[in-house]
Amino acid sequence: MTDSAPQRAIVIGAGLGGLASAMRLGAKGYHVTVLDKLDRPGGRGSSITQGGHRFDLGPTIVTVPQGLRDLWAACGRDFDRDVTLKPMEPFYQIRWPDGSHFTMRDDPQAMEDEVARLSPRDVKGYHKFLADAEARYWFGFEDLGRRPMNKLWDLIKVLPKFAWYRADRSVYAHAARRFRDERLRFAFSFHPLFIGGDPFRVTSMYALVSHLEKAFGVHYAMGGVQAIAQAMAGVVRDQGGMVRLGVEVDEILVEGGRAAGVRLGDGTEVMADIIVSNADAGHTYARLLRNRPRKRWSDARLKRTRWSMGLYVWYFGTRGTREMWGDVGHHSIIVGPRYRDHIKDIFIRGHLADDMSLYVHRPSVTDPSVAPDGDDTFYVLSPVPHLGHDNGVDWQAEAEPYRKKMLAMLEERLLPGLSGRITESLVFTPETFRDRYFSPLGAGFSIEPRILQSAWFRPHNVSEELPGLFLAGAGTHPGAGVPGVIGTAEVLAQLVPDAAPVAQLPVAAE
Numbered sequence: 001m002t003d004s005a006p007q008r009a010i011v012i013g014a015g016l017g018g019l020a021s022a023m024r025l026g027a028k029g030y031h032v033t034v035l036d037k038l039d040r041p042g043g044r045g046s047s048i049t050q051g052g053h054r055f056d057l058g059p060t061i062v063t064v065p066q067g068l069r070d071l072w073a074a075c076g077r078d079f080d081r082d083v084t085l086k087p088m089e090p091f092y093q094i095r096w097p098d099g100s101h102f103t104m105r106d107d108p109q110a111m112e113d114e115v116a117r118l119s120p121r122d123v124k125g126y127h128k129f130l131a132d133a134e135a136r137y138w139f140g141f142e143d144l145g146r147r148p149m150n151k152l153w154d155l156i157k158v159l160p161k162f163a164w165y166r167a168d169r170s171v172y173a174h175a176a177r178r179f180r181d182e183r184l185r186f187a188f189s190f191h192p193l194f195i196g197g198d199p200f201r202v203t204s205m206y207a208l209v210s211h212l213e214k215a216f217g218v219h220y221a222m223g224g225v226q227a228i229a230q231a232m233a234g235v236v237r238d239q240g241g242m243v244r245l246g247v248e249v250d251e252i253l254v255e256g257g258r259a260a261g262v263r264l265g266d267g268t269e270v271m272a273d274i275i276v277s278n279a280d281a282g283h284t285y286a287r288l289l290r291n292r293p294r295k296r297w298s299d300a301r302l303k304r305t306r307w308s309m310g311l312y313v314w315y316f317g318t319r320g321t322r323e324m325w326g327d328v329g330h331h332s333i334i335v336g337p338r339y340r341d342h343i344k345d346i347f348i349r350g351h352l353a354d355d356m357s358l359y360v361h362r363p364s365v366t367d368p369s370v371a372p373d374g375d376d377t378f379y380v381l382s383p384v385p386h387l388g389h390d391n392g393v394d395w396q397a398e399a400e401p402y403r404k405k406m407l408a409m410l411e412e413r414l415l416p417g418l419s420g421r422i423t424e425s426l427v428f429t430p431e432t433f434r435d436r437y438f439s440p441l442g443a444g445f446s447i448e449p450r451i452l453q454s455a456w457f458r459p460h461n462v463s464e465e466l467p468g469l470f471l472a473g474a475g476t477h478p479g480a481g482v483p484g485v486i487g488t489a490e491v492l493a494q495l496v497p498d499a500a501p502v503a504q505l506p507v508a509a510e
């Protein structure tokens, strides 16, 4: 590090966590260069445009907009001038095979009525569940989730609270104590799937998501989450930083025992005073630091790590359908015949089941710019096993039959006449996630958020392996999801010193 030049930071990866980190570092006075192999910023939050349809590839539900507003404010900017968020009402609808349905709403009375409509005897339990969710929010999200957890002591101090909140219990087990109706147990326990967690095994702390929805609503970013990523890249550039796309990082360079730069795929070296990796933590350690001895995140340890499930996503456009399927809203969940056993197939047995439960995204209901006039843009997502199971799925053979099963289920349960209306089609399997995002085992959400893989147990935001290296994104603390990865940058900013000519950088944690 020189005394006179401004301190330079490199951020590997322009995912939402990487861009948020770049913004935070820019605000601290660093000259930041963001490098990403893709052709546009946003990572999983980017988009592909095909045949006049903009397919938002990943996140569609924006919760906790305050996290984004805080990020912008830390850079002296106003989020709402750069991005338009539209509150959703209703939030989403869940449909079961027997024809019953449940609509998640903003209005508290409408929600109580909806619970009562399915199961009058569960109204009391519903209110208790919401109170539990709020208590877990204050502890898990506002306290733990917003501060570094890289010292063992940080964890030890909060263990009594974990015990108090019965963090050892799963989200499903917690919901089952509050609701007797199996459909409501589903409706209030499936959320961990959106951050890669098995509802029957992740800690009940994640019940806090119900509070996030109730307190802050569910939003859609006009232009898709891609618009948020573009706005982030704009802030980085306004701060004097650079976002270089189509550039793959091959290795993190080490000099004098600290991170000193990166070597790109074409052999070029780019030097900096600190490096932030927003590439998956598994990729960062196994690939980008492959030539360094690693004491905690060794290849063996990464092999023992439990990774989130994979995702099969079918993106498609339909012609002349905007007025059809009038009762199909922006977000729908089509539940299959099995819950617990199906989740076991995905997470434990690694078996690609015949049945499926689907999340259906129809942004054209809210944002006509995603499709040509009168047409619709959809994506349908099904959780599937990641690529690491012994009896792995052969996606080259299975991708098309699986899409056909999905199509049949959609035609029967949600979109009659679909097959004659499709004009564009694009499929992502776990192999796409592996190749496109360098996601270990093609996992949808990096390291599974089990209790022994959360907080201190997750790869730290200040690297345990190499001074001058920091980590942000889904595989670090606090974790996946848009609020989660924005949170990783907030935590990281507390660990990186302000850029100043004589600043001392911290050494790696213990």
Ligand SMILES: Cc1cc2nc3c(=O)[nH]c(=O)nc-3n(C[C@H](O)[C@H](O)[C@H](O)COP(=O)(O)OP(=O)(O)OC[C@H]3O[C@@H](n4cnc5c(N)ncnc54)[C@H](O)[C@@H]3O)c2cc1C
Binding pocket: 012, 013, 014, 015, 016, 017, 018, 035, 036, 037, 038, 042, 043, 044, 045, 057, 058, 059, 060, 061, 062, 063, 194, 195, 247, 248, 249, 250, 278, 279, 280, 283, 311, 313, 381, 436, 437, 438, 444, 445, 472, 473, 474, 475, 479, 480, 481, 482, 483, 485
């Ligand atoms: C289908 C889907 C739906 C989702 N829905 C929601 C939702 O509704 N709400 C929500 O809150 N969350 C949702 N999520 C989760 C959320 O999108 C992710 O947790 C989050 O976007 C991950 O951000 P990240 O910063 O970890 O980086 P990523 O998005 O994983 O980006 C990492 C970036 O690093 C780049 N990179 C990696 N290695 C290298 C390298 N060696 N050289 C150069 N570049 C590299 C990659 O190209 C990528 O752009 C969803 C995710 C998916 C996949």
